[in-house]
Amino acid sequence: MRQQVAKLAGVSEATVSRVLNGVGPVKEETKQRVLAAAAELGYVPSALAQRFARKKSGNLGVVLPYMAKVSLFSTYYFSEMLGGIGSEAQARGNDLLLLFRETDQPRDYTALFQSQKVDALIILGARDMPLDRQSFEELAREGYPFCVLNQRYGERGEVPPFPTIDADHWSGSREAVRHLIDIGCKQIAFINGPADYSNSTDRRDGYLSIMEQSGLPVQERLMLTGNYSRKSGYELAPHLADLIASGQADAIFAANDRMAIGAMQGLRERGLEAGRDYALCGYDDADAARMACPQLTSVAVPFHEMGRAAAEQLLAGEGEERAAALSSELPVRLIVRESTGQYKPQS
Amino acid sequence: MRQQVAKLAGVSEATVSRVLNGVGPVKEETKQRVLAAAAELGYVPSALAQRFARKKSGNLGVVLPYMAKVSLFSTYYFSEMLGGIGSEAQARGNDLLLLFRETDQPRDYTALFQSQKVDALIILGARDMPLDRQSFEELAREGYPFCVLNQRYGERGEVPPFPTIDADHWSGSREAVRHLIDIGCKQIAFINGPADYSNSTDRRDGYLSIMEQSGLPVQERLMLTGNYSRKSGYELAPHLADLIASGQADAIFAANDRMAIGAMQGLRERGLEAGRDYALCGYDDADAARMACPQLTSVAVPFHEMGRAAAEQLLAGEGEERAAALSSELPVRLIVRESTGQYKPQS
DNA sequence: ATGATTAATGTACACGCGTACATTTTGTCA
DNA sequence: TGACAAAATGTACGCGTGTACATTAATCAT
Secondary structure, three states: OHHHHHHHHOOOHHHHHHHHHOOOOOOHHHHHHHHHHHHHHOOOOOHHHHHHHHOOOOEEEEEEEEOOOOOOOOHHHHHHHHHHHHHHHHHOOOEEEEEEEEOOOOOOHHHHHHOOOOOEEEEOOOOOOHHHHHHHHHHHHHOOOEEEEOOOOOOOOOOOOOOEEEEOHHHHHHHHHHHHHHOOOOOEEEEEOOOOOHHHHHHHHHHHHHHHHOOOOOOHHHEEEOOOOHHHHHHOHHHHHHHHHOOOOOEEEEOOHHHHHHHHHHHHHOOOOEOOOEEEEOOEOOHHHHHOOOOOEEEEOOHHHHHHHHHHHHHOOOOOOOOOHHHOEEOOEEEOOHHHHOOOOOO | OHHHHHHHHOOOHHHHHHHHHOOOOOOHHHHHHHHHHHHHHOOOOOHHHHHHHHOOOOEEEEEEEEOOOOOOOOHHHHHHHHHHHHHHHHHOOOEEEEEEEEOOOOOOHHHHHHOOOOOEEEEOOOOOOHHHHHHHHHHHHHOOOEEEEOOOOOOOOOOOOOOEEEEOHHHHHHHHHHHHHHOOOOOEEEEEOOOOOHHHHHHHHHHHHHHHHOOOOOOHHHEEEOOOOHHHHHHOHHHHHHHHHOOOOOEEEEOOHHHHHHHHHHHHHOOOOEOOOEEEEOOEOOHHHHHOOOOOEEEEOOHHHHHHHHHHHHHOOOOOOOOOHHHOEEOOEEEOOHHHHOOOOOO
């Protein structure tokens, strides 16, 4: 096929290749002839052969947990990140390879590189567990380019053991709780997610930090745990209702919007309304926050930008600076809506 | 690398290839020697070279509209389908190649095949527009394996001009409206989406069909149009509020959950509550339906199964039957919840 | 024991590109 | 005009597989 183009243009195959790749010195007139011939014959180079010859797959792999039935994660979360990754990858001429990982059944990431299926890897929905950590350490040891999103390893502030792009959930949590305190709440219940997400521990630390800083006592019975699903928030409602009804809680800060909405629904069944009987703040600012009944005060996380930044960092060419490692913790922003906006605790 | 394995196992490279691919007769003992040698050396075949040699990319392409800022589509919709496609592709050893298409800027689908980037293609979020149609007709003409999801071309009941997998939205719409009629509603407003989705026209036809069948007059002023976004539903609220307040409407059927929720929110601002002052039914049964304030009656669409079926159909090997074309219209199911369940119109 | 059949393995090469290197053409300066 | 550098193009080959075909080893029926 390329041969036919070469013949039609009256040049060698090598020149065809040079023209199509814009490499090496080529006479303008020759270039036009080749281009015309290629168009004439409808020649499209085989990406398979190109990649094989270049020894580059041209693929950016994206690993995401496969949520069979229950979706613990918000689809918002992933589609935002995917969008960011996709736009950057596309701009740089890379394709996106989607890799589902069954939960607790981690894929062999190194094999993805060894088989040259991907040139770089972005991992979503990772947790801080021995198995995950081990995989990532191996990747780092072998020097493969990869990046874990929205998850931190190692202590906050320290230089991470491998590339990650996270958001500043500690500050986000502080801002959320500070807002609750600002509007007069004093007994703030906290629904966190599983501790094997740094997301969860960071939010807990932020909560504890601002509570202490504000001179409010931290009470064990106000610290609850769900699994980031709506249902888990819903199931905590009976307990929360007791706390609120007995005056032991006047606000709820949930580690994500889905749990916040679940709790809200459960509390409504018990006659308690967010924004009236208690203040409620979620996290993530998913579209669900705007769909909720009293619209949800929440913390907006730049998922899209996180994805974009990760892709940029991984696909950055030779010429570009690798200044990414610094800003690997992106800022978040509190969005105040009805679920806290109209609430006034009866001090 | 493969050479080293061959040497270590004391065989030729061809035998290594045979063992690893399980092809041709190989003595058991030889097989074990080769496997041991491969494991010993940590040999992983290059997918790049394999695909090049086999002239198969091993990729199933998935085209989805890139929603820059506004997300007209529910992420639920796409992530469900993606999940279905992914599980089936993974089971068959294919990779998923994600291809974003900027709205109104269609990619050259044939080039994807010509460049051998994909072996088959699934298209999500397509519309019935000249540009889309043209692309698909070309694909069909060239004989490339592809499938359009949740969109129909040609008349209902006719054999489609190219492979599609759709759900029976005509019946879904009928069921939804029939339910509204069953609970006593007589003046049912209908918020539809843009007419260039067969989804929309099918729902409209279903609406008209059941209204007529039930002897209810169809009134122009009750037929509204949004663009499937929450906002578009919200913006119709003033008009809807007038209709309801003046007794000209007692129910709303929205073509998706997001518009339903938008309308519900707008109506709430005007003192009208779904399930109390009017009945409300959405469509899609997205997770948002369960998060909404009165939980939303909706029509569940088997997005996951649609994706799975499409992938199955496209990746079906030689041995398997190609019995898919028949059942290209999957059934949907009405899910009754609070937004209609408790409503009793004052007849 | 011998030929015929089949199993097991080896040899050789194509796949379609990119590119190092060799070669030819063009341009420049004296 | 000739010598030389630079630009333009051609030639040749490697990339790592899969596999058609050739070859050798094993099995079996007679």
